[in-house]
Amino acid sequence: MIGKGKKERTIPVFDDVKETLFTYRQALNESTELSPFDTDPLFYSIKEYYRTGERKRLSYTTLYRTIKSAVYKVKGNASISPHWFRHTFITNSLANDVPLAVVKQVVGHSSIATTNVYLEKLQEDTVYDAFRKSGYR
Structure with missing residues (x-):
């Protein structure tokens, strides 16, 4: 996985997380094959994908706005x-x-x-x- 600062990251993915990830990927008609050599983003801008067909990584701004919106909706911290x-x-x-x-x-x-x-x-x-x-x- 490529993370903050465009650094490569290795993260543990446990079975319950893997199941949820696979369900999400299947809903998008994406592969459930996980390869440490795959550089395609797991999460991408669906809006951009439908517009251009390109799987672009979520920007920090998009992620930030998504999280802030969810927190606001549940009246969280x-x-x-x-x-x-x-x-x-x-x-x-x-x-x-x-x-x-x-x-x-x-x-x-x-x-x-x-x-x-x-x-x-x-x-x-x-x-x-x-x-x-x-x-x-």
Whole structure:
């Protein structure tokens, strides 16, 4: 997968996600064959496809507007954005003991120091919560 900064990404795809992805792809009459060498976008601008027949990757702007629209419709947290999902994935992975080096590789950080920022923030929050729960004042 090609991600942020046009960097190649390798992401784990679990069976339930794969089923949903295949259902989506079948609804668009797309192949359900996944190949790590395939450079075609999994998600593309349907409007552009119907207009030109070309499968162009979703732009960040389109993704941003789609997410903001969905959040607005469900009266969700207005700060949610595509990048919020990235931050949440990194934080949840580290909170669930996925090794720092593995998270770094999956999200495509060029330096482990960048990934470590998330771990340090998570540890700060954990320390604060532990003291708050202890009743210590």
